[in-house]
Amino acid sequence: MKRKATLRGAAQDIARLHQNEWGVWHWKPEKKLRPQFKGQSLGKDPAAAMREAKRLNREVEAWTKGLPAAPAHRKPRRRSGPLTVSQLANLWRLGEDGQGSDHWRGLRERTQQQFRYALKVVEAEFGDDLAEAVTRSRVKNWLDPLKRRAPAGARSYCIVARVLFGWGMEGGHISLPANPFSKQKLSSGKHRPRYYSFADIKHLVAVADGRVNPPPNSYKGQDQWMPRPSIGTALVLAFACVQRITDVLALGEQDLVEKGGVTRLIFTQSKSQKKGRDFELEGGVRIDMKLPPLAAQRLKDAPPAEAPKLNWQPLVVNETTRRPFSDVLAAIRFAGVRKRAIAVDPERWGHLDGMQMRDCRRSGFIHLRKLGLTVEQIVNLSGHTLEAGYKIVEHYLPRTAEEADEVAALMTGEL
Numbered sequence: 001m002k003r004k005a006t007l008r009g010a011a012q013d014i015a016r017l018h019q020n021e022w023g024v025w026h027w028k029p030e031k032k033l034r035p036q037f038k039g040q041s042l043g044k045d046p047a048a049a050m051r052e053a054k055r056l057n058r059e060v061e062a063w064t065k066g067l068p069a070a071p072a073h074r075k076p077r078r079r080s081g082p083l084t085v086s087q088l089a090n091l092w093r094l095g096e097d098g099q100g101s102d103h104w105r106g107l108r109e110r111t112q113q114q115f116r117y118a119l120k121v122v123e124a125e126f127g128d129d130l131a132e133a134v135t136r137s138r139v140k141n142w143l144d145p146l147k148r149r150a151p152a153g154a155r156s157y158c159i160v161a162r163v164l165f166g167w168g169m170e171g172g173h174i175s176l177p178a179n180p181f182s183k184q185k186l187s188s189g190k191h192r193p194r195y196y197s198f199a200d201i202k203h204l205v206a207v208a209d210g211r212v213n214p215p216p217n218s219y220k221g222q223d224q225w226m227p228r229p230s231i232g233t234a235l236v237l238a239f240a241c242v243q244r245i246t247d248v249l250a251l252g253e254q255d256l257v258e259k260g261g262v263t264r265l266i267f268t269q270s271k272s273q274k275k276g277r278d279f280e281l282e283g284g285v286r287i288d289m290k291l292p293p294l295a296a297q298r299l300k301d302a303p304p305a306e307a308p309k310l311n312w313q314p315l316v317v318n319e320t321t322r323r324p325f326s327d328v329l330a331a332i333r334f335a336g337v338r339k340r341a342i343a344v345d346p347e348r349w350g351h352l353d354g355m356q357m358r359d360c361r362r363s364g365f366i367h368l369r370k371l372g373l374t375v376e377q378i379v380n381l382s383g384h385t386l387e388a389g390y391k392i393v394e395h396y397l398p399r400t401a402e403e404a405d406e407v408a409a410l411m412t413g414e415l
Contacts, residue, residue: 025049
């Protein structure tokens with residue numbers, strides 16, 4: 001159970017100064033002061049935190065009186081002595097000019113967001129430690145219990161810390177004989193063990209459309225339900241086109257191109273793009289396919305709602321906002337569809353519990369493989385590398401005696 005954030009001593013008289021549940025002091029400006037002033041971690045030393053909070057409050061007071069405004073991107077405060085882990089992290093995120101180090105700016109926005117979350121956890125544990133004083137044993141003592149409670153979290157936090165320290169060592173910001181976060185025996189990421197069958201997709205789409213409904217009062221929250229055909233469309237596009245759900249949610253009519261009387265789906269997969277010159281996205285796997293009949297029929301039967309607030313027409317439109325879905329909101333809406341789908345017949349559809357929208361791409365790949373297509377053929381549609389395609393087959397389609405018998409029966413001929 002987390003202890004409540006408390007204020008101690010004279011800090012109660014200092015505006016915007018707070019202490020979190022780990023004992024770390026933070027200066028938190030009101031929303032109206034952003035983005036001119038950003039919240040800052042001030043460490044665990046109360047006296048130092050109070051001094052810094054007072055200085056920041058004086059800057060706010062000067063700015064509100066019309067004096068020169070503080071820059072939107074504040075330079076990280078440097079110290080002449082060795083850097084703490086928090087100071088190293090700030091230097092990585094903000095750089096010398098407040099815009100971020102070149103390494104940080106070279107990361108994708110989604111990656112930066114994930115790294116920021118992991119850094120909060122790392123800083124809560126090591127923030128006030130001198131970076132050069134962090135040892136492998138110190139890291140191991142922190143990681144071992146975390147591995148037992150949340151192995152996936154332990155892996156992600158350690159990887160981000162390893163990247164941070166690696167950047168600091170290569171840039172000469174810290175001097176260490178070895179990265180203390182390396183070689184910590186992290187568990188490998190586990191593949192989700194299940195996938196959708198075609199019957200699963202068909203059922204989920206019917207529920208999303210409101211064509212199939214569970215028995216009255218079969219589960220809590222049923223009265224708040226409204227059909228979500230957009231979620232059904234997203235499932236079909238991800239499954240039929242064998243694409244990531246994030247790419248599907250970003251597709252628009254501009255990605256459907258008529259060529260020779262045939263509708264083609266042409267776009268660049270976002271995850272494969274990298275930041276290049278001037279930190280702009282470049283490259284990426286280019287997808288160019290005839291729109292699968294299953295997807296084309298879905299768009300014809302359930303055309304997306306108009307999006308009048310945009311200058312482009314998405315293929316998946318939120319019925320409430322008339323805008324594209326964010327990944328998070330789409331997952332929330334899908335959870336409601338999945339819950340109803342299971343409630344229709346828990347015995348038949350109970351296996352859908354825990355399934356996610358992101359499972360659709362892999363499921364489409366497996367569906368095509370079961371139909372007899374080769375991995376080499378399917379990756380032309382999905383954009384996977386051959387190595388990734390074979391890993392999918394190896395993990396989700398284990399060898400069976402029945403398939404071995406079918407292959408053995410073909411070994412015929414006269415000698």
